[in-house]
Amino acid sequence: SANEALQPLLPGATIGVVGGGQLGRYFVLEARRLGYHTWVLDPDANAPAMQLTEHKLVASYDDADALTALGEACDAVTVEFENVPAESLEQLARHCRVAPGASSIRIAQDRNVEKAVASQHGLQPVPFAPLREMADISPAVATVGLPAIVKTARLGYDGKGQIVCQTEADVKAAFISQGQTVCVLEKRIELVAEVSVVLARGYAGDTAVFPIAENVHVNGILSTSTLPASLDEALLERARQLALQLANGLDYHGVLAVEFFIDSAGEILFNEMAPRPHNSGHYTLDATVCSQFEQQLRALCGLPLGSTQLLSPVCMLNLLGDVWTEGEPRWSALFEQAGVHLHLYGKAEARPGRKMGHVNCLAETRSEALALAELISRELP
Numbered sequence: 001s002a003n004e005a006l007q008p009l010l011p012g013a014t015i016g017v018v019g020g021g022q023l024g025r026y027f028v029l030e031a032r033r034l035g036y037h038t039w040v041l042d043p044d045a046n047a048p049a050m051q052l053t054e055h056k057l058v059a060s061y062d063d064a065d066a067l068t069a070l071g072e073a074c075d076a077v078t079v080e081f082e083n084v085p086a087e088s089l090e091q092l093a094r095h096c097r098v099a100p101g102a103s104s105i106r107i108a109q110d111r112n113v114e115k116a117v118a119s120q121h122g123l124q125p126v127p128f129a130p131l132r133e134m135a136d137i138s139p140a141v142a143t144v145g146l147p148a149i150v151k152t153a154r155l156g157y158d159g160k161g162q163i164v165c166q167t168e169a170d171v172k173a174a175f176i177s178q179g180q181t182v183c184v185l186e187k188r189i190e191l192v193a194e195v196s197v198v199l200a201r202g203y204a205g206d207t208a209v210f211p212i213a214e215n216v217h218v219n220g221i222l223s224t225s226t227l228p229a230s231l232d233e234a235l236l237e238r239a240r241q242l243a244l245q246l247a248n249g250l251d252y253h254g255v256l257a258v259e260f261f262i263d264s265a266g267e268i269l270f271n272e273m274a275p276r277p278h279n280s281g282h283y284t285l286d287a288t289v290c291s292q293f294e295q296q297l298r299a300l301c302g303l304p305l306g307s308t309q310l311l312s313p314v315c316m317l318n319l320l321g322d323v324w325t326e327g328e329p330r331w332s333a334l335f336e337q338a339g340v341h342l343h344l345y346g347k348a349e350a351r352p353g354r355k356m357g358h359v360n361c362l363a364e365t366r367s368e369a370l371a372l373a374e375l376i377s378r379e380l381p
């Protein structure tokens with residue numbers, strides 16, 4: 001009930017997370033550090049968060065019995081990724097507090113829907129058009145222009161399910177190669193920069209925004225996030241306001257990440273949102289007063305939101321499975337460097353492109369932090 005939602009959940013309460021990946025792992029670590037009991041629901045008994053949680057439920061995300069058990073065991077439940085069926089959250093919400101809500105999750109699951117919703121709230125999405133059937137292609141190309149990118153509307157991550165197209169014939173071939181599942185056609189933007197805004201919004205509409213990360217992607221996968229961002233202060237402030245506008249418009253509860261493209265005209269284009277902590281917010285584990293995961297817990301529990309103050313310039317470098325190609329990474333090269341914080345997710349198998357961990361490189365200045373990350377990425381493999 002609304003009354004229950006106002007009652008803060010204090011240490012000693014029991015908190016659950018649906019999804020056992022690395023984001024859930026840090027949520028569990030922070031929750032346990034703060035004295036909460038934890039449950040994780042994931043089909044993989046050895047998933048990153050399952051290794052560290054006090055209690056686990058090994059089941060699929062739509063297993064009705066498991067959801068009932070989770071909802072009955074927990075005072076509040078959150079998600080660590082957006083592809084949890086919204087119906088599962090609705091089922092959980094009959095037993096305990098759930099944030100973010102099913103409606104926000106539903107929006108974030110579909111690239112066409114999230115762009116349309118962002119637009120309704122006054123953000124400017126990347127020019128896009130839905131592709132539902134072959135007949136949509138010509139008008140979509142006319143709307144969006146070329147070159148363009150075909151992305152599956154659902155379930156894509158780390159650049160998966162994305163095909164760059166130069167011609168309308170390419171778009172047709174791409175749509176067919178996606179199995180004619182619902183896609184989005186997006187204008188390919190000449191990116192000047194990419195930034196992400198990670199924020200939290202509490203039940204009372206209180207908000208806290210983390211410093212904006214400047215992100216570099218390689219092959220569609222996040223490579224580095226650097227703070228402070230090197231962009232114009234006024235532009236960063238606009239991005240902050242846009243992200244807040246979206247969170248407020250959605251009456252969002254929890255941690256929300258909003259990815260923006262900056263084009264050559266200095267326009268801030270909405271790319272996508274994530275209803276949870278974000279890879280580009282991992283720097284907060286070592287470089288802000290409160291991490292994005294503690295913030296997720298605070299928002300869920302109805303506690304005051306923590307300080308998002310940046311304590312040091314930082315460059316977060318993702319460690320992909322590629323680093324393991326020649327065998328175990330040269331960890332000594334990393335431990336020799338002051339200011340480098342290693343995070344590994346406990347994944348047994350290192351595959352190319354798979355996120356295995358990250359390092360947060362802290363230094364006196366932004367450029368020194370970047371240089372440290374470059375050194376690590378050279379020396380580690």
Ligand code: ADP
Binds near residue numbers: 189
């Ligand atoms: P994912 O869900 O895999 O993160 P994104 O849509 O965020 O999917 O795409 C991943 C990355 O690919 C982006 O961060 C950006 O670097 C690049 N990218 C995606 N869409 C576009 C676009 N329309 N124009 C230019 N680059 C893009």
Ligand code: MG
Binds near residue numbers: 259272
């Ligand atoms: Mg993305």
